[in-house]
Amino acid sequence: MTATPDARLTALARGLAAPRGFVEASLVDPAPTAIRLLGGVPAPEALPVEAIGRASAELWQDADAAATALRYSSPHGSAGLRNWIAKREGVDPHRIVMTNGGMHGLTLAVLTIVERGATVAVDDPVFPGFLWALEVATTRILPVPVVADGFDVEHLAARLAEGARIAAAYTVPDFHNPAQVSLSAEKRRGLVDLAERYGFYVIIDNPYRELRFAGKDQGVAPFNESDRAIHVNTFTKLLGPGWRVGWLVLPDHLVEPVIRLRGRLDVHSSSVTQAIVERLVTADDQWYDRLAGTATALYRHRAGVLVDALREHLPDAFEIQAPEGGLFLWPRLTDDDVDPAALFRRAVAAGVVYQQGEYFAADPGSGSAARHLRFSYSDRTPDELREAVRRLASAFRAGDVS
Amino acid sequence: MTATPDARLTALARGLAAPRGFVEASLVDPAPTAIRLLGGVPAPEALPVEAIGRASAELWQDADAAATALRYSSPHGSAGLRNWIAKREGVDPHRIVMTNGGMHGLTLAVLTIVERGATVAVDDPVFPGFLWALEVATTRILPVPVVADGFDVEHLAARLAEGARIAAAYTVPDFHNPAQVSLSAEKRRGLVDLAERYGFYVIIDNPYRELRFAGKDQGVAPFNESDRAIHVNTFTKLLGPGWRVGWLVLPDHLVEPVIRLRGRLDVHSSSVTQAIVERLVTADDQWYDRLAGTATALYRHRAGVLVDALREHLPDAFEIQAPEGGLFLWPRLTDDDVDPAALFRRAVAAGVVYQQGEYFAADPGSGSAARHLRFSYSDRTPDELREAVRRLASAFRAGDVS
Incomplete structure (x- = not known):
């Protein structure tokens, strides 16, 4: 009569895959x-620890504010924080719902609009975390190539015209993870038009938006003005991942369903973290932009160091595009005879670790992602980046002689 | 071709009921x-704001600790905090998974072990929040009466013997919400035996456990020793709801599934809140027990004031049991001619608000919960409690003359 334990794991948690690839690389020892x-x-060093310390101290020294931070608060999120965000997003504060960071925003979107087993169009290459989030509803995906100006809207339009039906389309529009590129303004409008025409939602994952080094902002108005777009953002990249504070910009008709679901999942985001973040960003109107400016300058410099070092030490190994922002470089191996898995093993032996492109393939059959490497340069010093490239170069040379 | 927005809300969020009753009472104006x-x-005044301020200041002044608190951390949760909790729970730290508070623990349990549409046995009367959490998987419940020594295990055993099948059974074993009572040690063992025999899980919701005024601790070993029990707890009642920090004690075989699901939902609980809570509870081995002792003394006093005032001003209106702990009094109306809804309206008019018993009915047909009122005394001063009872007494008198 007793069922075996695993036979009882028949609920949502069933079928969630063990993390692999992408995460294993992080776990490589x-x-x-x-x-x-x-x-x-x-x-x-780009995180504002001193300002955080001051904001925290102010919070706990203010008896009323402290009492409020320790109480239950609304699943919708802190009104002060939502007002501040809404002004930047150019929307009514009602449409902002606070989340526990970007991944939480993605999962809330998926659980709200994706029926179990439905098909979702995704970037190819894709941020693997989205596929994990998606697994709470479906594993059926329609890979859409990410080209020089981002998610290939025409490709999706053609598939829809052929009869493909999707619940949602997912893309990272600014400084794509992993492919660096940004979605052009025209294609932003085109993607939203397609969603409105065919009745699906676009899930817009936008954590790197504030980190622009170069090029022109392609704008988020098409997303924030559409009834068919869920715009996901987070404080993670500027204030730190540890907070778990982010937000959704939702169409009006999704605000109540998301709040209702969210209230079920964990009631609300921490009142404490929201209170501290609210103090940080609202105390001085320019503070957040200054923070973004400082962080962006740092990342621009590091991206430049990495690109220069690759061009110096491995001049023919990669096709490289200098990043216009964000945290990633996505160079493509020029020599089709290089085995990326063997190169990775030699790189680890030489003392440098990166993400292998294959882990970002939405359509593993195409093989194109596997010809790339993903380098993150944000949390390494210039000296480390230069040394990493020297080690990578030695891994290439080891391949030549083996 | 465009679907109407609501027709697209076909995913998990669909079918979640609008909060009513219990929540409306909180919203009564x-x-x-x-x-x-x-x-x-x-x-x-029972929350340790000064200690929190000190722990926060230490955190942000310690560069390494601050950097760690701002980083991604494990979905499993802070190792230091899990070790501390594990020692108190008498289990291996691996079996502790940190959550965003008690409600999050309940929902993670439901999403992990309850198949959509399955039946779950629940307390009657029941904490309505659990029914909301349950809605993410099912609305099919088997109400089990809560009697003088808690959840009626014999009642459930009889239903199972008749052929009823359940995925889980839910109860609050210590200082039941709303019914005050605690589950006897013998019935704890009996409930777990039943779960092991029939292959379901027990979901044990235990937020009030530390708040004992009187009576003997009935122990949690049966839960923590069973492969069939998920033991849900939280720091909410002693450190404040605003943190959203709680934990699960899981059977070994559920640790990985819960972590995997949890990682999908929002990666991990805030590293910042966990770091502060860890500093609070681990800096001094006796601190948390002292905090619990102080809070418990305060709530014991308030419970006594409320009970005494009711006995003085409304000597015949209620059957009252003095609480042995927790935050609630659950008096039963003695006069079957009193209309609880009319009484509530008169009470609001007289300036006192409480929860009506009917909102806690798992089986509304039985009508027994509706004969009760739920008073929370924890966050009202003795003077407020006495005045509340005087107002309630005037509401009773208004009923006599109307």
């Missing part, structure tokens, strides 16, 4: 001296 | 001078 170019995480 | 006996929330 190379020499302690190895240089890791792995995660899209902010540089510790 | 009586005179600003009304005394609210509504929520099971800690008294602000």
